[in-house]
Structures are given as C-alpha cells and as structure tokens.
Amino acid sequence: MATSLDDLTAYLLGRILLVQQRLGYDTEESPEPGARFADLLDSMSMVEFLTVVARDCDVTPAVIEEAAGRQFGTVAQLAERLAAAGVVPAAAQAATPTLASGGTTILPACWLAATAVRLPDTVQPSVILDEALQRPAGWLERHAGIRQRRIWREQDPLAAAADAGQEALDRAGVLPEEVGGLLVASEAPPQLLGLAAALHHRLGFGPGAAAVEVGGACTGFLAAVGLAQGLLARLGVVVVLAVEAPSRFLTVQPGPAGEAAALFGDGAAATVLAGQSTGAGAVPMSATILGADGSAAGLVRIERTGDAAEVHLEGRALAGRAVRVMADLVRDVSRENGLSAQELGGVVAHGGNGRMPALVARELCLPVEQVWSATPELGNLGAASLPVAWALHQPRPRGPVAWAAAGAGLTWAAALTGLAERTTSR
Amino acid sequence: MEMILLDWTRMGHSYCLAGVVAARGGFRVVRLLLARHRDASVRNVGWSPFLLDGQTRWEVFELVHPEPADAEPPHVEDVWVQTLKARHRSIPPGQRREVLAATMAVPGTPVFGTSLTLSLASAYLEPGTGRRSLATLSVPASGLRFHASQREGVADIEVRLSLHIPPLGDRPLPFKDHHLLARAEQASLTPEGQAKALDLAVRQMGERVAVRLGLARPFQPTACRGPGKCWLMVDGLFSLSNPQA
Numbered sequence: 001m002a003t004s005l006d007d008l009t010a011y012l013l014g015r016i017l018l019v020q021q022r023l024g025y026d027t028e029e030s031p032e033p034g035a036r037f038a039d040l041l042d043s044m045s046m047v048e049f050l051t052v053v054a055r056d057c058d059v060t061p062a063v064i065e066e067a068a069g070r071q072f073g074t075v076a077q078l079a080e081r082l083a084a085a086g087v088v089p090a091a092a093q094a095a096t097p098t099l100a101s102g103g104t105t106i107l108p109a110c111w112l113a114a115t116a117v118r119l120p121d122t123v124q125p126s127v128i129l130d131e132a133l134q135r136p137a138g139w140l141e142r143h144a145g146i147r148q149r150r151i152w153r154e155q156d157p158l159a160a161a162a163d164a165g166q167e168a169l170d171r172a173g174v175l176p177e178e179v180g181g182l183l184v185a186s187e188a189p190p191q192l193l194g195l196a197a198a199l200h201h202r203l204g205f206g207p208g209a210a211a212v213e214v215g216g217a218c219t220g221f222l223a224a225v226g227l228a229q230g231l232l233a234r235l236g237v238v239v240v241l242a243v244e245a246p247s248r249f250l251t252v253q254p255g256p257a258g259e260a261a262a263l264f265g266d267g268a269a270a271t272v273l274a275g276q277s278t279g280a281g282a283v284p285m286s287a288t289i290l291g292a293d294g295s296a297a298g299l300v301r302i303e304r305t306g307d308a309a310e311v312h313l314e315g316r317a318l319a320g321r322a323v324r325v326m327a328d329l330v331r332d333v334s335r336e337n338g339l340s341a342q343e344l345g346g347v348v349a350h351g352g353n354g355r356m357p358a359l360v361a362r363e364l365c366l367p368v369e370q371v372w373s374a375t376p377e378l379g380n381l382g383a384a385s386l387p388v389a390w391a392l393h394q395p396r397p398r399g400p401v402a403w404a405a406a407g408a409g410l411t412w413a414a415a416l417t418g419l420a421e422r423t424t425s426r
Numbered sequence: 427m428e429m430i431l432l433d434w435t436r437m438g439h440s441y442c443l444a445g446v447v448a449a450r451g452g453f454r455v456v457r458l459l460l461a462r463h464r465d466a467s468v469r470n471v472g473w474s475p476f477l478l479d480g481q482t483r484w485e486v487f488e489l490v491h492p493e494p495a496d497a498e499p500p501h502v503e504d505v506w507v508q509t510l511k512a513r514h515r516s517i518p519p520g521q522r523r524e525v526l527a528a529t530m531a532v533p534g535t536p537v538f539g540t541s542l543t544l545s546l547a548s549a550y551l552e553p554g555t556g557r558r559s560l561a562t563l564s565v566p567a568s569g570l571r572f573h574a575s576q577r578e579g580v581a582d583i584e585v586r587l588s589l590h591i592p593p594l595g596d597r598p599l600p601f602k603d604h605h606l607l608a609r610a611e612q613a614s615l616t617p618e619g620q621a622k623a624l625d626l627a628v629r630q631m632g633e634r635v636a637v638r639l640g641l642a643r644p645f646q647p648t649a650c651r652g653p654g655k656c657w658l659m660v661d662g663l664f665s666l667s668n669p670q671a
Binding site for chain 1: 541542543544545546547548549552571573574575576577578579580584586588594598599600616617618621646647649650651652657
C-alpha cells in the first residue's frame with residue numbers, strides 16, 4: 001500500500017482528535033506529530049484509539065500494539081512503526097483521498113449547501129393541549145414527551161416556507177435563476193393542489209426549473225433528497241422544501257384521534273442541494289437509502305370526517321417499529337460509509353413523538369444527547385422534522401452525522417452528512 | 427457482619443474491594459468504603475496496600491461498624507465500614523461457586539439493570555443510572571484475549587481483556603484483577619510477557635470462566651469537560667470449576 005508517512009501521521013492525528021471529541025476533551029485542534037500519547041490520551045481514551053485504528057486497519061488492537069512494540073511514545077513514532085510493520089488503514093476515513101488502494105472510491109452524492117427554518121409564532125404549551133384533550137396537566141408530556149408545539153394560526157405557511165427557501169439560497173450563495181428544481185415534501189400541505197408551483201412562483205424560479213411535490217409523510221424530506229440526488233447532474237442545484245400545517249386539518253379534542261392530532265406541530269424548512277460545494281456551511285451528503293413495507297400501512301391511517309380529517313395511529317406498534325427501523329438505518333448507512341454508529345458525531349432522527357429519539361439512542365447504545373430531534377419543543381413536524389432538527393442543533397460537533405426517518409406507509413430513509421470523498425475497501 | 431472478599435481490583439496505587447454478605451438465604455454484594463474518608467470529595471479513596479498485606483480473595487472478614495451509604499447509582503452496593511478484621515479463614519470451592527452463581531447476570535436482561543452506552547470501543551453508564559455496579563458473566567475461556575502496552579511516561583503497564591459481551595459484541599476492557607495482575611507481574615516485566623502470562627492463566631482455568639464485570643466510579647480525563655462516566659471494566663476472572671484466590 002503506497003501510504004506516505006505524512007498521510008499516516010495525519011490519519012493518526014485525525015483519529016486522536018476523533019477520540020478526544022467523542023470523550024468530551026476540551027480541544028478543537030489536532031495535536032502535533034511530536035506529542036506524546038501520555039499527554040494526549042488517558043488509559044480509557046487509549047483503548048478507544050487503539051480499537052478505532054485496529055478497525056480501520058482490519059486487525060485487532062493487539063496487532064497495533066505489537067507493531068508499536070507495545071510502547072507508545074509520540075504520534076510520529078507510532079506512524080513510523082506502523083508503516084514499518086505494514087499496518088496501515090484499509091479504510092482511510094479520516095485521511096485524504098490519496099490513501100487509495102484499489103478499493104471503492106465513494107463520492108458524496110451531493111452537497112447540503114444550506115438549511116433554513118421558519119417556525120410559527122404561536123406556541124401551544126402541552127398544558128393547553130392537555131386541557132383540549134380533557135386530560136390532566138402533564139399528560140401529553142408524560143405520554144408523548146412533547147412539552148409544546150407551534151401552530152401557524154393566521155400566519156401564511158407558504159410565505160414562511162418561501163422565506164426559508166430564500167434564506168437557504170442566500171446562505172448557499174445561489175441565485176434563484178441558478179436553481180434547476182424545487183422538490184416540496186409535505187404530509188399536511190397548507191395547499192392541496194399546486195403547492196410546489198406556488199412556492200416556485202414565490203421564490204422567483206425560472207420557468208425551466210422543475211416544481212415537484214413529494215409525498216412520503218415523515219420520510220418525505222429524505223425521499224425528496226434521494227430524488228434530488230438523482231436529478232442534480234441535470235439540474236445543477238435543487239431546493240428541497242418541507243412545509244407542514246397539520247393544525248389546519250387535525251383537531252385536538254378528547255379521544256384517540258384528537259390525542260394523535262396533538263402530537264403534530266407546524267413548521268417549514270428549506271435546504272439547498274448542489275452537485276458541488278457552495279456556501280460556507282456546505283457539507284457532503286451520502287447517497288440516500290430508501291425503503292418501504294406497505295404491509296404495515298395500517299399502523300398510520302388518515303380518515304376523512306366531513307370536511308376534516310382524523311389521524312389514527314397504532315401508537316405502541318408504530319413507535320416500536322419506527323425506532324427499530326431508524327436504528328437499523330443508522331447502522332446501515334454508517335456501515336455503507338465505512339463507519340460504525342459509535343463513530344458518528346450525531347444522529348438526526350425523526351421524532352414521531354418526543355420519546356422516540358431517546359429510544360433510538362438506547363437501541364444504538366449512544367448517549368441520548370447524540371440523537372437530535374426538535375419534537376419535544378415543536379411536536380412531530382412530519383417531513384420538516386429532520387431539516388428542522390439539523391438546523392436547530394447548534395453548535396454541531398464535527399464528524400459524520402446520520403439522518404434517519406420512518407413514516408406512514410411504512411416508508412423509511414437515511415443518509416449521512418459530513419464525510420468527504422474517500423476510498424474504502426469495505 | 428461477615429463478608430466474603432470477592433473483588434480486589436487495582437485503582438492506581440490503592441485497591442477497591444467488594445464482597446458478599448449473607449442475606450435472605452443468599453448473598454448481597456457490598457462495596458467497601460472506609461468511613462474515615464466519608465468527608466472526602468470522592469467516595470472511592472481506595473484501600474491502602476498496607477491494610478491488605480497478606481490477605482487474599484475468598485477470605486472472610488468482619489465488617490466493623492458497617493453502615494449503608496446513600497446510593498449513588500450505579501454504585502448502589504456501597505457500605506461504609508470503620509475497618510476490616512480478617513477471620514483467617516477462606517470459604518471452600520463449593521461455596522465460592524455458589525457466590526459466583528448468585529451474582530450471575532440474568533440472561534436476556536441488561537447486566538447492570540439498564541442498557542450500557544457504547545463508546546467507540548468500550549461501554550459505560552452515565553452516573554445516576556443503573557441498578558448495580560457489579561455482576562458476573564460465564565464465558566468460554568477460549569474467547570478471552572489479553573493485550574497490554576505502555577504509554578511512554580506512564581509507570582503502569584495497561585492490560586486489557588477482549589471479550590464478547592452480548593449484546594455489546596467484542597469489547598476491549600481494562601483489566602483490574604489485582605491477583606492475576608500480580609501473578610503476571612511476577613512472571614514478566616514486559617507488556618508482552620504479562621499478556622502471555624495472563625493468557626496462560628486463563629487457559630488453565632477450564633472451559634468456562636467467570637468474568638466479574640464492574641462499573642468504575644465516574645471519571646474522565648482531566649482535559650475533559652462535563653461529568654465523568656462509569657466505564658465498564660473487568661474486575662476479576664475466576665475458574666468456574668475451582669474458583670481460585
């Protein structure tokens with residue numbers, strides 16, 4: 001394997017930084033090659049470091065220790081010893097693309113250039129919802145982990161969504177005339193017909209830019225991202241917009257349907273996807289995994305009741321299935337990108353209710369704070385759930401982030417952001 | 427109150443001790459804390475080697491003025507004692523097996539009463555969670571591998587044991603069993619020699635061995651921010667057929 005000593009040293013320094021960040025070291029900068037391991041990592045951190053390097057090199061930690069002569073001095077010394085022993089990473093996750101060795105080069109499927117969010121002004125604390133449900137105070141929070149939600153009331157959701165779209169374009173440094181397509185995802189659309197075209201008009205896109213509505217309920221955002229990734233080569237830049245207005249359709253009232261309605265909140269989010277990096281905050285995004293199991297359609301149903309609608313959930317079964325599916329998705333999308341779930345900087349998970357993200361964390365054996373969701377404060381935002389959770393989680397730690405959603409259908413989707421072009425043998 | 431000494435683990439230059447006392451026809455696990463350190467900033471000041479000179483595991487001790495400590499999950503077994511008085515007798519192999527059996531984790535349930543959080547390589551519990559901090563697993567000896575190394579500038583050789591823990595998978599865990607480490611140190615001064623000595627010791631234990639898993643008190647590197655974590659460690663290894671001292 002033609003790996004230079006500089007590459008190997010850079011790789012090791014990157015892995016040390018990864019371990020330090022995961023364990024909460026108060027450090028942002030990569031250590032120096034001449035730094036001693038005793039000054040960089042304590043005994044537990046050393047276990048983490050050895051295991052990660054061993055995994056990258058497809059060997060056991062004992063092989064790394066043996067190659068190092070079981071003595072760890074400086075980082076540069078370890079690089080020399082590993083190189084001399086021919087123990088080098090087969091997967092160069094943290095290193096440069098020059099670590100190629102005949103493996104498969106994975107290119108980002110797109111760049112997530114920018115995200116922007118618009119939330120309704122009206123906040124409904126759970127105590128108000130409890131009253132409407134004729135439940136005791138604290139019931140909704142205890143049962144669904146939702147402390148409050150926001151609703152549009154007299155605000156125009158389309159105007160808010162268009163604002164989010166414009167802000168995302170500004171952040172990405174993209175002009176409206178450069179946009180080749182607009183994909184709009186919504187499970188509770190504020191306009192039943194021509195929603196994408198209406199937003200297309202408000203954003204001032206040219207007549208040659210596509211305007212397409214995507215369903216997929218809570219999976220809608222990632223489904224739209226998956227479609228956008230396939231269109232980018234032709235369209236150049238695609239805006240994916242998610243806008244939800246369930247408060248316009250679902251009535252919070254006593255009974256199971258009203259209680260299900262109380263889970264959902266209003267909101268809008270826009271993202272700009274591009275074939276290449278554009279804007280200061282652009283992050284690479286992997287190809288999207290999409291899947292479905294229509295035999296589970298009965299877990300979430302929408303039924304018409306006169307001029308309104310009711311949502312019927314098989315809550316326990318749905319939540320259990322969704323948690324397992326999202327945990328599996330996180331593992332799958334991590335593995336496809338040469339990582340383990342424990343190497344992720346975070347997971348953006350759809351929160352059907354406010355407790356699901358913590359359950360996903362438990363399923364993945366990850367710290368709760370590493371699974372991001374805005375559901376406890378905003379309710380289930382449907383298709384907008386993931387981009388809102390991503391945008392609101394600030395500051396975001398460095399490192400790859402998995403996105404996972406499961407929604408009515410059942411449908412599911414996942415992607416991974418934050419990994420640059422790299423070569424892997426896995 | 428009499429206690430059978432079960433876990434004798436390394437913690438820097440002092441030791442952590444845990445044992446079992448008879449309770450309701452079975453055994454209850456206790457972690458021993460010296461009462462004179464009750465006002466220390468951390469509970470686990472540890473036991474001085476001088477206090478334990480000449481003692482071994484499975485010995486029976488009298489706990490002098492035992493007093494349950496406030497539970498700090500997962501360390502719910504803490505007991506303050508004024509001191510230990512050796513009874514100068516050890517329990518027989520049959521009773522040792524009973525103690526190990528009584529402390530076995532229940533298959534299919536979380537070993538410490540709640541799911542462990544996985545780090546990149548290891549596993550831990552956040553302080554304040556969990557229902558116990560010590561448990562025994564029965565594992566095939568053939569699945570155990572020791573490895574050891576040393577960081578330049580650090581006096582101690584760091585020994586780790588790789589083992590498969592359902593459902594966590596293969597985990598390399600710090601190995602803290604004082605007795606086996608002492609045997610390895612007598613056999614060799616090098617990390618490689620000590621790992622080999624420990625591998626040999628395990629091979630002589632029979633097909634299956636009892637692994638004593640423990641959760642450390644919350645700690646983290648000095649460079650870290652935020653609260654510490656209770657890291658998973660191997661506190662002891664015993665032959666299941668003839669549990670050694």
